[in-house]
Amino acid sequence: DADVTQTPRNRITKTGKRIMLECSQTKGHDRMYWYRQDPGLGLRLIYYSFDVKDINKGEISDGYSVSRQAQAKFSLSLESAIPNQTALYFCATSVSGHQETQYFGPGTRLLVL
């Protein structure tokens, strides 16, 4: 089984809808991240969490919110989806003190119509 899983893998939604992307990990890592990937822009950090009680904004957090329900679970919500949030979304984990090594999930392809 994969160490970092994301659900759903693909999602089509309409403008204005609220959606949630979920991430679970079995690696026992304390740190979790949400990124989005767009052609030509690389990976950009949306939110990150260093433990259950520590949530931080990344460089592009507007329009997104997160919840760290447990050490192993980190969810990303789009409160009111808009077309320019169409992207590939990745969850990642790492161990404190080893930020160079992040383990990525398989990604969620989101299309907002």
Add this chain to the structure above:
Amino acid sequence: QKEVEQDPGPLSVPEGAIVSLNCTYSNSAFQYFMWYRQYSRKGPELLMYTYSSGNKEDGRFTAQVDKSSKYISLFIRDSQPSDSATYLCAMSLIQGAQKLVFGQGTRLTINP
């Protein structure tokens, strides 16, 4: 100006060629330098990392950091079709939030 700049390519070379992938950066405080490889429809995975300046070799791959020029490189020797992927550079500070800042990624194709 982006903190980390990387030519997105695409780059296409014949099998067996030496490949050079590069990134430049503007924040002189970066100390950790990473290369991630991303196959199509997969998440990125760490390929190599180096701390501060110098070279690091791992099999056919060599990572090079020149902090004076704010320039990092990844060399692939004897390239194989299985090396076809997108390569992303990333870097971070030692202190503070220790977030990774990624380049745009270079799409590489090795032709048999």
